[in-house]
Amino acid sequence: MLIDLASAIEAAKLTPRQREALRLYYVEDLTLEDVGVRMGLASGRKRASRLVITGLNRIAAVFARWNYGELTRIEQWEQAIESGGEAF
Numbered sequence: 001m002l003i004d005l006a007s008a009i010e011a012a013k014l015t016p017r018q019r020e021a022l023r024l025y026y027v028e029d030l031t032l033e034d035v036g037v038r039m040g041l042a043s044g045r046k047r048a049s050r051l052v053i054t055g056l057n058r059i060a061a062v063f064a065r066w067n068y069g070e071l072t073r074i075e076q077w078e079q080a081i082e083s084g085g086e087a088f
Contacts, residue, residue: 005059008066012058021051 014022017039024035025048032052036044 008059008062011062012055014055014058018051018055018058021048022055025052 009019020039021035024030024038025032030038031045032048033045035041035052036046036048039048041047
């Protein structure tokens with residue numbers, strides 16, 4: 001799944017600022033206010049929030065194009081039956 005995420009991030013064509021905001025927020029675990037300060041954003045938290053949300057939306061759009069949605073329980077059951085029950 002992490003490989004898929006890395007591929008989705010690349011496919012999303014994030015701007016360098018979106019990528020940096022996501023890294024600071026999710027990897028370094030900074031608050032949005034601290035992300036804004038670290039990035040030197042004039043409007044701080046508000047701008048950092050916009051960068052993070054826009055970046056996440058772009059990544060989500062990639063997963064949607066890949067039809068990477070969650071499986072329903074029926075789909076999980078059908079896949080388990082097809083694979084000989086290995087999923088359960």
